[in-house]
Amino acid sequence: MKLHEQDDKYHELDNKASIIYKFVMTYSDYIRAIRDYGTGEEINMVEVHTLTMIEENPGITAAKLSLEWNRTKGATSQILKKLEQRGFILRKKENGNAKNLNLYATEKGEALSRAHKLYDIKELMWADKTLHESFSSEEIKAFYNVMQRYTEMMLSPRSE
Incomplete structure (x- = not known):
């Protein structure tokens, strides 16, 4: 060339x-960005989505969270430490297994997770409405399909 x-x-x-x-x-x-999802607590999206994953999957482990979000165990551990220190989650040893701690949302964490879901419904409906002002439903669906495939491509081993 x-x-x-x-x-x-x-x-x-x-x-x-x-x-x-x-x-x-x-x-x-x-x-x-730090935001208030309606409870007076200020938290970023990464932390609140992690909390919601725990709230919806009681007993999930840090290792499973790391896999789900494609993050290192260290990065996940830092987020969990913040959530635990702020009283949003509990770590429990179960079945005598001290190696894997199971994660649970506290009442405070459940309240924030519910508020987060309501916040996201509003925000995602706004985004969908705004996108529909410029694009058809088929084009928007294609965009999400491309984003999904692009994500899969980035996570897959590269073949030359």
Whole structure:
């Protein structure tokens, strides 16, 4: 490939990739932002979604959470430590197994999880309505299908 062809190809592909980069950076900032989901508690989206996963799956382990969210055990442990310190979750040893601690939402955690779900319903309905102002249902469904496949592609071993 000649140098000018290489540059042209790079710019063609980079223009498309820049859309993804901008989305990822913007969404990353969005999920890390501290917000009140309606209980007076301030928490970020990563932490509250982890709490909701625990609330909906009583007894789940940190290892299962790590797998579900594709995070290291260390990263998951840091989130769980924050949730536990703030009184949103409990860790319990069960069946004499000290290695794996099971996770449970406290009453305070359950209340926040419920408030979070109501908040997300409102936000997701707003996003869906706003997207429908510019795109058809089929186009929106295709977008989510592409995002799902792109995620799978990123998680899969790369074959050249």
